[in-house]
Amino acid sequence: MKWLNGFVRDEIKGLQSYEVPDITCRVKLDAHENPYSLPGFVQEKIEQACSWFAFNRYPDPNAHILRKNLSIKLSVSPDMIMMGNGSDELILYLLLCFGPKRVIFPLPTFAMYDILARVTLSTAIGIPLDDGFEIDEEKIIDEAQKEPSIIFLSYPNNPTGNCFSRKRIERIISQTDALVVLDEAYYEFSQETFLPLVYECERIVVLRTFSKAFGLAGLRVGYMIAQPQVINEVRKVKLPYNLNAFSQVAASLSIENAPLFLPIVQGIMDEQKRIADALGTICNIKVYPSKANFILFKIAENICAKDVFNSLINEGILIRYLGDVPGLNNCLRVTIGTHEENNEFLQAIEKIMGKEEEGRGRK
Numbered sequence: 001m002k003w004l005n006g007f008v009r010d011e012i013k014g015l016q017s018y019e020v021p022d023i024t025c026r027v028k029l030d031a032h033e034n035p036y037s038l039p040g041f042v043q044e045k046i047e048q049a050c051s052w053f054a055f056n057r058y059p060d061p062n063a064h065i066l067r068k069n070l071s072i073k074l075s076v077s078p079d080m081i082m083m084g085n086g087s088d089e090l091i092l093y094l095l096l097c098f099g100p101k102r103v104i105f106p107l108p109t110f111a112m113y114d115i116l117a118r119v120t121l122s123t124a125i126g127i128p129l130d131d132g133f134e135i136d137e138e139k140i141i142d143e144a145q146k147e148p149s150i151i152f153l154s155y156p157n158n159p160t161g162n163c164f165s166r167k168r169i170e171r172i173i174s175q176t177d178a179l180v181v182l183d184e185a186y187y188e189f190s191q192e193t194f195l196p197l198v199y200e201c202e203r204i205v206v207l208r209t210f211s212k213a214f215g216l217a218g219l220r221v222g223y224m225i226a227q228p229q230v231i232n233e234v235r236k237v238k239l240p241y242n243l244n245a246f247s248q249v250a251a252s253l254s255i256e257n258a259p260l261f262l263p264i265v266q267g268i269m270d271e272q273k274r275i276a277d278a279l280g281t282i283c284n285i286k287v288y289p290s291k292a293n294f295i296l297f298k299i300a301e302n303i304c305a306k307d308v309f310n311s312l313i314n315e316g317i318l319i320r321y322l323g324d325v326p327g328l329n330n331c332l333r334v335t336i337g338t339h340e341e342n343n344e345f346l347q348a349i350e351k352i353m354g355k356e357e358e359g360r361g362r363k
């Protein structure tokens with residue numbers, strides 16, 4: 001289409017839209033979701049809310065109640081919190097507000113830093129992780145010192161699962177003037193955070209989400225914590241009613257009852273350890289340590305990870321193939337499911353890898 005070709009921005013032409021594979025499986029372990037439904041008490045409270053809910057009214061643009069509940073939980077003042085339609089939206093807002101700039105992130109990492117940097121006319125600069133999936137802080141500092149920059153660090157990193165060295169991150173913060181965004185989407189699992197540093201440095205932003213530990217991925221609720229002046233600037237690019245009223249209520253009830261989620265999170269991390277240990281005993285699989293609700297693992301070079309991925313689909317189990325991501329050759333990633341789902345996954349992958357080994361023995 002000639003008109004379309006001439007009309008669309010050049011940066012958009014070169015982009016690929018973020019696609020989620022359209023594959024339906026009995027066991028879904030591909031997207032870092034929480035496999036459990038909400039604690040019964042929270043579920044009931046949300047259902048009750050539906051009866052008094054004013055669906056005809058616009059939502060509170062500033063999500064006052066939710067931010068207040070969060071502020072109590074986090075011991076920060078409400079004016080340091082801004083809500084987003086998922087933390088994805090907040091990444092976009094940060095880039096709209098502070099970009100276009102040089103946007104620096106390690107590789108591999110969460111794909112949206114790169115995509116949204118390009119969409120917002122920033123220059124995306126990916127710096128490869130080393131073999132142990134650690135950041136190259138010298139290179140990041142080097143790049144960030146050239147021109148004003150925004151640095152995104154997923155902590156723990158999706159998809160590798162590790163938390164980068166604190167010392168290295170602190171060096172990046174102290175030796176650059178960059179805005180450093182610490183994306184703590186998996187904080188409730190890792191229990192590691194940079195939140196206290198937000199008070200000390202106006203260039204630090206912490207991102208969190210209700211999509212993982214709180215099991216509200218379908219309601220799209222994320223938040224950022226930063227100094228009030230930073231929040232005030234970002235609010236200028238925010239759509240007025242970005243977080244719908246129902247999501248505000250559900251997230252608010254969830255955070256009010258946060259202790260009820262603790263056994264769920266603990267259970268997921270116990271399962272994470274069990275699966276990592278079990279995967280580690282399977283021949284031709286290398287497991288990478290993870291502090292999140294997923295595990296990255298590598299299949300030996302002489303076996304095709306895509307075949308293993310497809311064989312799992314044939315068994316009704318969907319995980320994530322990452323072999324096409326630079327730095328993750330022949331790698332797969334599994335999200336922690338329920339105990340039963342995890343058993344199904346382990347049995348299936350043991351069988352598949354056993355067959356592969358047998359096949360190689362015959363050759």
Ligand SMILES: Cc1ncc(COP(=O)(O)O)c(C=O)c1O
Pocket residue numbers: 031032085086087088089110154155157158183185208209210211217220221222
């Ligand atoms: C590191 C990281 N940040 C942000 C997100 C997006 O979270 P949300 O559902 O809040 O948009 C994800 C989702 O997988 C993620 O892995």
